[in-house]
Amino acid sequence: QVQLVESGGGVVQPGGSLRLSCAASGFTFSTYGMHWVRQAPGKGLEWVAFIRYDGSNKYYADSVKGRITISRDNSKNTLYLQMNSLRAEDTAVYYCAKGCACSYEYFHHWGQGTLVTVSS
Amino acid sequence: QTVVTQEPSFSVSPGGTVTLTCGLSSGSVSTDYYPSWYQQTPGQAPHTLIYNTNTRSSGVPDRFSGSILGDKAALTITGAQADDESDYYCVLYMGSGIWVFGGGTKLTVL
Numbered sequence: 001q002v003q004l005v006e007s008g009g010g011v012v013q014p015g016g017s018l019r020l021s022c023a024a025s026g027f028t029f030s031t032y033g034m035h036w037v038r039q040a041p042g043k044g045l046e047w048v049a050f051i052r053y054d055g056s057n058k059y060y061a062d063s064v065k066g067r068i069t070i071s072r073d074n075s076k077n078t079l080y081l082q083m084n085s086l087r088a089e090d091t092a093v094y095y096c097a098k099g100c101a102c103s104y105e106y107f108h109h110w111g112q113g114t115l116v117t118v119s120s
Numbered sequence: 121q122t123v124v125t126q127e128p129s130f131s132v133s134p135g136g137t138v139t140l141t142c143g144l145s146s147g148s149v150s151t152d153y154y155p156s157w158y159q160q161t162p163g164q165a166p167h168t169l170i171y172n173t174n175t176r177s178s179g180v181p182d183r184f185s186g187s188i189l190g191d192k193a194a195l196t197i198t199g200a201q202a203d204d205e206s207d208y209y210c211v212l213y214m215g216s217g218i219w220v221f222g223g224g225t226k227l228t229v230l
Contacts, residue, residue: 047219059217104154106171
């Protein structure tokens, strides 16, 4: 079955950097687009970024554009999120989600999330 | 700035029927937005319920159904059960690689 396991979360100071990973198994990773979605404490879900199955196209929410980079290594079945210039408002649980290999790429399967806390 | 609107909260009696909606701050929701719906209980990851307006995800009971009602997407729960008490989120695909979540609806079953 599909498994998505996020890691790399933790406490980081404002202005710092962090790289999240999402290890995928149970499906052919290299044929699916992948998302990152976050949820601030007590708040709703927010789409963060999407990368096509081959890494050829990447899309970002305006709130993170220029500070966050999504990438993938299909040889390692792993999705990444490089976060720089972190702010307090980036504090959230970060979920990776598998797309559907369809044009609208809804969030088909979800990982359990990893918590990022930006605090001095 | 596109805002996707949802009722902040809703209440339903056990066995009752409830319809949650998903709208746009400007304009109408149509199937062209490929609305999808997600259920989340506190402390858990979201779970996919409905995609492409009205297609149930694998394993989702047929008590859950999606549709377009007027100018909004809708999620209807028929025969509500206690464990349906959750937060429900809709997502609209705006095209050009942009997805927007609604603010979520907190559903209480009592």
